[in-house]
Amino acid sequence: MTLQNMRHCTNVPEEQYRLAFAISLGGMLELYDFMVYAMMASYIAECFFPSSDPMTSLLGTFATFAVGYLSRPLGGIFFGHLGDRHGRKRTFTLTISIMALTTALIGCLPTYNSIGIFAPVLLVLLRLFQGFSLGGELPGAMTYMSETTPGRSGLVIGILFTSLMLGLSLATFVHGLLTLFLPPDVMTEWGWRVPFWIGGLLGGLSFYIRRRFDESGLFTALNQVRQRQAVPFLELVRNHLRGFVCGFCIIAICGAAVTVLGVYMPGYLVTLHGFASDEVAWQASLAYIMSAPICLLMGLANDRYSHKLLLLLSIVLIAGISLPYYQYISSEGAELSKIMMVAAILSAFVTGLLPPMLVRLFPTEVRYTGVATSYNLGITLFGGLAPVSSTLLIKWFDVTTGPAMYLVMVSLFSLLIVFVAWPDYSMAVDRGKSQGQ
Template identity: 60%
Template sequence: MPRCITAPSEQYKLALAVSMGGMLELYDFLIYALMASYLADNFFPASDQVTSLLVTFATFAVGYLSRPLGGLFFGHLGDRLGRKKTFTLTISMMALTTALMGCLPTYHQVGILAPILLILCRLFQGFSLGGELPGAITYLGESAPQRQGMMIGILFLALMVGISLGTFVHGLLNQALGPETMASWGWRVPFWIGGLLGLLSYQIRKRFEESGLFMALDQVRQRSSIPLLILLKQHRRGLLCGLLLMALCGSTVTVFGVYMPSYLTTMLGLPKGDVAWHTAVAFLILSPFSLLAGLCTDLINKKLLAACLALAVIFLTVPAFQYFISDDTHIRRMMMICGLFAAIASGLLPPMIIRLFPTEVRYTGVATSYNFGFALFGGLAPFSSTFLVQFTGTNMGPAFYVSGVGIVGLIALFIAWPNYPMRTESIVDNVVAEKS
């Protein structure tokens, strides 16, 4: 298969540069969840701690729910104006809103205006992230189509490191400042750090070259005027497959990678500092599994891999949570289990959606399926899991949620997946076929 970037070393350098930006942007987005207990006290005070946390996670879900809008908007720009310009814009938006979140007044200072401002910042965060990760997936997949699984695996390895970075910063600040200072103003520091890292990522993005496959669209003038309409008319099957795969990915990664620190500290009463440190170490150690999972998609039948993951989620999540709530448990082992689930799911499933769509609507297709899957099944995961804990009266709520979504994800295996070639010659062939 022809290469858009001829030298393999350049492909790896490009993947590392893109992944660095993705890591920093995910840190910005997920630091909200890691600071959830402090935000609950400062922006959503309530007499019941669980109720306060529920409202905080509802605001977390708002950020996820705005991602589809961002995906549609930036997907359109990406398919019309280019991949590079679009996901360079998203990182600057993300950096600004994250820094602003660290400067917001609290409920005790300005009353109801505080949570309103926080929700607006979360909306803009989710909006920008809706274009960021799909843009990175599309850009890497098109820049190295013969090794797209490995390249996208590098991206999600970096995202795992982003989760580890967030928890490391949280643990370091807890140890350096102490609980009282963290509750007073220390919770703001991770947001300021995220804003600065986002600006650094923007400087990295500005130096990228455009995707070779998108440049081929320029040569044959095959850009879609309204990519979303073409996607809905001609590529509904690919969209459904991508949505189901990302539902499985979103629920697994969010519950095991984002929700667990708050679950362990609030629901199980474990020390925040210990949970933060063990989470950081576990996700850092297990991040290479994202790369290995992505590499597997280049070598092994994708449907077989998706089936294995779905069955593992369905049948292993409940025993895992039974261990979590048992008396004979250890934080390090719990976070290693969580990190393994999150690493494999994040590295395995996103590379599968890149070939579901042709080049002229690929950014929009990836952004729509990715963001709707994460918004509907990932964004609501912390809220739904906490609600199930309250409703059932058992701490097994997150396990029931993830297993249920795993069953939904199995539907994708019974659909014939589209498989569009990723080479510049195919774009020219399509135009010749249409004219004839």
């Protein structure tokens, strides 16, 4: 990319940059909340799923982790309908408020020793509501940001996903501070609650900021000519199913890679390879801070290069590196800093590169619904089940490379759509104009 092209790609009004960074605060909570849950998994297992077998207890915790993902598609359909019918701004302001409240409440739950079976039941319910709100949060932010800066959607969504990587870093940083200053018994008693309270406060701040935004210009124009769909989901299924399938397969590899390499990795390293949890937390925090700018570069690439070529590059990279990478983790003398840096780089690569592709698969009248449905279903099936699937593969085959096996299988699945034509709805053209990619 020449210097002139780079300047062209980054030529965005200053107010759009400020808007992107403000919205990204809520996006940061997307992975912060889920990373915090994974980082606190051992404490949550002891408090809510007590068992004589640590692996069984951990499986119960990660099953509850998956529950949070399972409600996301329903949230995507519900909030996608609201967003396409009543506006992007109002809808994704509502999602961040629900997300902030449920995250804070998880930190206030009584444990199994206090109220028995009701403790894990309440945890599951809050995870369901948290996942439900997340179903509309990030897709709403992606839709709103792409429609307020149509010609540079890759760049501004890259800013959003940079904040997600910083959310991973923030979660590991908070965990590192807590384990540094609090002994294990205090962490089990109440220390694990602190990160959830912090997440609730950040969500409340994001809610306050979002209330001051104006509505998306493209949605306002759509509303003025009365082209909103009565039931956007039905319109999506009837006339834009190909876009949905393409989006679903794109997010499959993204969700699997980010969850396995980011959310699942700390517990994997501590439980199966004996790394100290505080060292993992610090190294992860540093790695994700250093790799976050990669999301911006990948966002720029979205605005310049073929999306199919970029997806193929992602698939080859993840499938080719996974097995030797996990073999290195299991080898003697494996360095934690290198392990975390590779995981962070790969996570940032697919996070910044793949989700921005979704916004051009759907026209304005069903964009929120299309992005939310394909994104959440892909994340749910291939991200939400990744920790459980990886753990089961390790247990069934008695190998530590279970996560690599999972990533290779998902990569092969995502490869299918490289060979079909993609719809391409440029947000700078009139409604209904589409070109195959």
